[in-house]
Amino acid sequence: KQEVTQIPAALSVPEGENLVLNCSFTDSAIYNLQWFRQDPGKGLTSLLLIQSSQREQTSGRLNASLDKSSGRSTLYIAASQPGDSATYLCAGPGSARQLTFGSGTQLTVLP
Amino acid sequence: EAQVTQNPRYLITVTGKKLTVTCSQNMNHEYMSWYRQDPGLGLRQIYYSMNVEVTDKGDVPEGYKVSRKEKRNFPLILESPSPNQTSLYFCASSFNGQANPQFFGPGTRLTVL
Numbered sequence: 001k002q003e004v005t006q007i008p009a010a011l012s013v014p015e016g017e018n019l020v021l022n023c024s025f026t027d028s029a030i031y032n033l034q035w036f037r038q039d040p041g042k043g044l045t046s047l048l049l050i051q052s053s054q055r056e057q058t059s060g061r062l063n064a065s066l067d068k069s070s071g072r073s074t075l076y077i078a079a080s081q082p083g084d085s086a087t088y089l090c091a092g093p094g095s096a097r098q099l100t101f102g103s104g105t106q107l108t109v110l111p
Numbered sequence: 112e113a114q115v116t117q118n119p120r121y122l123i124t125v126t127g128k129k130l131t132v133t134c135s136q137n138m139n140h141e142y143m144s145w146y147r148q149d150p151g152l153g154l155r156q157i158y159y160s161m162n163v164e165v166t167d168k169g170d171v172p173e174g175y176k177v178s179r180k181e182k183r184n185f186p187l188i189l190e191s192p193s194p195n196q197t198s199l200y201f202c203a204s205s206f207n208g209q210a211n212p213q214f215f216g217p218g219t220r221l222t223v224l
Binding site for chain 1 (some may be wrong): 115142144146151152153154155156159161167169170201203208209210211212213214215216217218
Protein backbone atom coordinates (compact mmCIF):
# COMPACT_ATOMS: atom_id res chain seq x y z
CA LYS A 1 0.00 0.00 0.00
CA GLN A 2 1.27 3.44 -0.89
CA GLU A 3 2.62 5.53 1.98
CA VAL A 4 3.44 9.19 1.53
CA THR A 5 5.68 11.08 3.94
CA GLN A 6 6.48 14.77 4.17
CA ILE A 7 9.39 16.10 6.18
CA PRO A 8 9.68 18.54 7.85
CA ALA A 9 6.25 18.98 9.36
CA ALA A 10 6.88 22.71 9.71
CA LEU A 11 9.28 25.17 8.14
CA SER A 12 9.89 28.87 8.77
CA VAL A 13 11.94 30.99 6.37
CA PRO A 14 12.60 34.70 5.80
CA GLU A 15 10.97 36.39 2.85
CA GLY A 16 12.88 36.12 -0.41
CA GLU A 17 14.48 32.77 0.33
CA ASN A 18 14.31 29.90 -2.14
CA LEU A 19 13.08 26.74 -0.49
CA VAL A 20 12.42 23.06 -1.14
CA LEU A 21 9.64 20.93 0.29
CA ASN A 22 10.09 17.17 0.27
CA CYS A 23 7.70 14.31 -0.35
CA SER A 24 8.61 10.61 -0.18
CA PHE A 25 6.54 7.68 -1.37
CA THR A 26 6.94 3.94 -1.01
CA ASP A 27 5.48 2.58 -4.25
CA SER A 28 7.85 3.38 -7.10
CA ALA A 29 5.20 2.32 -9.59
CA ILE A 30 3.59 5.69 -8.98
CA TYR A 31 2.43 7.24 -12.25
CA ASN A 32 1.71 10.75 -11.07
CA LEU A 33 2.03 12.97 -8.04
CA GLN A 34 0.13 16.08 -7.08
CA TRP A 35 1.04 19.02 -4.89
CA PHE A 36 -1.65 20.98 -3.07
CA ARG A 37 -1.82 24.09 -0.96
CA GLN A 38 -4.14 24.42 2.03
CA ASP A 39 -4.78 27.72 3.76
CA PRO A 40 -6.07 27.67 7.36
CA GLY A 41 -9.75 26.76 7.49
CA LYS A 42 -9.91 26.35 3.73
CA GLY A 43 -10.01 23.55 1.22
CA LEU A 44 -7.10 22.31 -0.84
CA THR A 45 -5.98 23.97 -4.05
CA SER A 46 -4.19 21.90 -6.66
CA LEU A 47 -0.81 23.47 -7.52
CA LEU A 48 0.93 21.03 -9.81
CA LEU A 49 0.37 17.54 -11.15
CA ILE A 50 3.40 15.66 -12.46
CA GLN A 51 2.99 12.62 -14.64
CA SER A 52 5.73 10.01 -14.27
CA SER A 53 6.79 10.65 -17.85
CA GLN A 54 7.34 14.36 -17.17
CA ARG A 55 9.74 14.41 -14.21
CA GLU A 56 9.13 18.16 -13.77
CA GLN A 57 6.34 20.74 -13.86
CA THR A 58 6.49 24.50 -13.45
CA SER A 59 3.92 27.13 -12.58
CA GLY A 60 5.18 30.63 -11.91
CA ARG A 61 7.58 30.51 -8.97
CA LEU A 62 6.77 26.87 -8.29
CA ASN A 63 8.62 23.90 -9.71
CA ALA A 64 7.85 20.30 -8.84
CA SER A 65 9.96 17.30 -9.71
CA LEU A 66 9.36 13.58 -9.52
CA ASP A 67 12.05 10.90 -9.20
CA LYS A 68 10.43 7.49 -9.16
CA SER A 69 13.68 5.61 -8.69
CA SER A 70 14.39 7.35 -5.40
CA GLY A 71 10.75 7.56 -4.33
CA ARG A 72 10.89 11.33 -3.96
CA SER A 73 9.21 14.47 -5.16
CA THR A 74 10.24 18.02 -4.38
CA LEU A 75 8.40 21.31 -4.58
CA TYR A 76 10.71 24.24 -5.15
CA ILE A 77 9.43 27.72 -4.29
CA ALA A 78 11.51 30.58 -5.61
CA ALA A 79 11.74 33.98 -3.95
CA SER A 80 9.27 33.10 -1.20
CA GLN A 81 6.68 35.67 -0.09
CA PRO A 82 4.53 35.95 3.05
CA GLY A 83 1.54 35.06 0.87
CA ASP A 84 3.13 31.64 0.31
CA SER A 85 2.51 30.79 3.97
CA ALA A 86 0.25 27.75 4.01
CA THR A 87 0.35 23.99 4.43
CA TYR A 88 1.63 22.13 1.39
CA LEU A 89 0.53 18.55 0.80
CA CYS A 90 1.59 15.98 -1.73
CA ALA A 91 -0.53 13.05 -2.86
CA GLY A 92 0.04 9.98 -4.98
CA PRO A 93 -2.17 7.15 -6.19
CA GLY A 94 -2.81 4.77 -3.33
CA SER A 95 -4.52 2.28 -5.60
CA ALA A 96 -6.11 2.29 -9.03
CA ARG A 97 -8.72 4.82 -8.02
CA GLN A 98 -7.55 6.40 -4.77
CA LEU A 99 -5.24 9.16 -3.65
CA THR A 100 -2.98 8.88 -0.63
CA PHE A 101 -1.92 12.14 1.01
CA GLY A 102 1.12 13.08 3.00
CA SER A 103 0.55 14.84 6.30
CA GLY A 104 1.82 18.13 4.92
CA THR A 105 4.49 20.74 5.59
CA GLN A 106 3.34 23.92 7.28
CA LEU A 107 5.30 26.78 5.72
CA THR A 108 5.66 30.20 7.31
CA VAL A 109 7.38 32.95 5.33
CA LEU A 110 8.41 35.79 7.61
CA PRO A 111 8.29 39.37 6.32
CA GLU B 112 -17.28 29.75 -11.83
CA ALA B 113 -16.04 26.18 -11.64
CA GLN B 114 -16.42 25.01 -8.08
CA VAL B 115 -17.24 22.32 -5.57
CA THR B 116 -19.74 23.36 -2.94
CA GLN B 117 -20.47 21.72 0.39
CA ASN B 118 -23.24 22.29 2.88
CA PRO B 119 -23.36 22.89 5.70
CA ARG B 120 -19.97 24.44 6.37
CA TYR B 121 -20.30 23.94 10.12
CA LEU B 122 -22.45 21.48 12.01
CA ILE B 123 -22.78 20.57 15.66
CA THR B 124 -24.96 17.57 16.38
CA VAL B 125 -25.54 14.85 18.95
CA THR B 126 -24.71 11.17 18.91
CA GLY B 127 -27.12 9.09 16.88
CA LYS B 128 -28.88 11.87 15.00
CA LYS B 129 -28.73 11.12 11.28
CA LEU B 130 -27.19 13.81 9.12
CA THR B 131 -26.28 14.44 5.51
CA VAL B 132 -23.51 16.63 4.15
CA THR B 133 -24.15 17.65 0.57
CA CYS B 134 -21.54 18.04 -2.14
CA SER B 135 -22.12 19.42 -5.61
CA GLN B 136 -19.81 20.22 -8.52
CA ASN B 137 -20.56 22.18 -11.70
CA MET B 138 -17.70 20.90 -13.87
CA ASN B 139 -19.34 17.74 -15.21
CA HIS B 140 -16.68 15.68 -13.45
CA GLU B 141 -17.05 11.93 -13.33
CA TYR B 142 -14.91 11.30 -10.24
CA MET B 143 -15.95 12.49 -6.80
CA SER B 144 -14.68 11.60 -3.37
CA TRP B 145 -14.97 12.34 0.33
CA TYR B 146 -12.11 12.82 2.78
CA ARG B 147 -11.81 13.49 6.45
CA GLN B 148 -8.92 15.46 7.88
CA ASP B 149 -7.77 14.95 11.45
CA PRO B 150 -4.75 16.38 13.29
CA GLY B 151 -1.84 13.98 13.13
CA LEU B 152 -3.65 11.65 10.71
CA GLY B 153 -3.83 13.87 7.65
CA LEU B 154 -6.38 13.42 4.89
CA ARG B 155 -7.99 10.00 4.60
CA GLN B 156 -10.38 8.96 1.91
CA ILE B 157 -13.83 7.78 3.01
CA TYR B 158 -15.60 6.92 -0.24
CA TYR B 159 -15.19 7.67 -3.90
CA SER B 160 -17.32 7.44 -7.01
CA MET B 161 -16.17 6.89 -10.57
CA ASN B 162 -19.54 7.84 -12.06
CA VAL B 163 -23.30 7.77 -11.49
CA GLU B 164 -24.33 4.73 -9.46
CA VAL B 165 -20.67 3.64 -9.09
CA THR B 166 -19.26 4.06 -5.60
CA ASP B 167 -16.52 2.32 -3.65
CA LYS B 168 -14.97 2.34 -0.21
CA GLY B 169 -11.89 4.31 0.59
CA ASP B 170 -9.61 3.80 3.56
CA VAL B 171 -12.05 4.72 6.36
CA PRO B 172 -15.62 3.94 5.22
CA GLU B 173 -17.02 2.62 8.52
CA GLY B 174 -19.97 4.65 9.77
CA TYR B 175 -20.54 6.45 6.48
CA LYS B 176 -22.73 6.01 3.43
CA VAL B 177 -22.76 7.75 0.08
CA SER B 178 -24.91 7.82 -3.01
CA ARG B 179 -24.37 9.04 -6.56
CA LYS B 180 -27.73 9.33 -8.25
CA GLU B 181 -26.74 12.36 -10.31
CA LYS B 182 -23.38 13.22 -11.77
CA ARG B 183 -23.11 16.57 -9.99
CA ASN B 184 -24.06 15.46 -6.46
CA PHE B 185 -22.32 13.16 -4.01
CA PRO B 186 -23.86 13.39 -0.52
CA LEU B 187 -22.18 11.93 2.55
CA ILE B 188 -24.57 10.31 5.02
CA LEU B 189 -23.90 9.56 8.67
CA GLU B 190 -26.73 7.29 9.78
CA SER B 191 -25.79 7.30 13.46
CA PRO B 192 -22.97 9.76 14.12
CA SER B 193 -20.57 9.14 16.96
CA PRO B 194 -18.03 11.46 18.63
CA ASN B 195 -15.13 9.81 16.77
CA GLN B 196 -16.62 11.18 13.56
CA THR B 197 -15.90 14.71 14.72
CA SER B 198 -13.65 15.96 11.96
CA LEU B 199 -13.15 18.29 9.02
CA TYR B 200 -14.69 16.80 5.88
CA PHE B 201 -13.79 17.60 2.30
CA CYS B 202 -15.48 16.70 -0.93
CA ALA B 203 -13.40 16.64 -4.11
CA SER B 204 -13.97 16.06 -7.81
CA SER B 205 -11.90 15.55 -10.93
CA PHE B 206 -12.45 14.84 -14.60
CA ASN B 207 -12.20 11.05 -14.45
CA GLY B 208 -10.02 9.87 -11.63
CA GLN B 209 -7.20 10.45 -9.21
CA ALA B 210 -4.74 10.99 -12.10
CA ASN B 211 -6.36 14.34 -12.88
CA PRO B 212 -6.16 17.58 -10.87
CA GLN B 213 -8.49 17.40 -7.91
CA PHE B 214 -10.88 20.25 -7.08
CA PHE B 215 -11.75 20.48 -3.41
CA GLY B 216 -14.74 21.96 -1.66
CA PRO B 217 -14.31 24.43 1.23
CA GLY B 218 -14.83 21.81 3.91
CA THR B 219 -17.45 20.96 6.53
CA ARG B 220 -16.46 21.08 10.16
CA LEU B 221 -18.53 18.51 12.03
CA THR B 222 -18.74 18.17 15.79
CA VAL B 223 -20.60 15.21 17.28
CA LEU B 224 -21.36 15.58 20.98
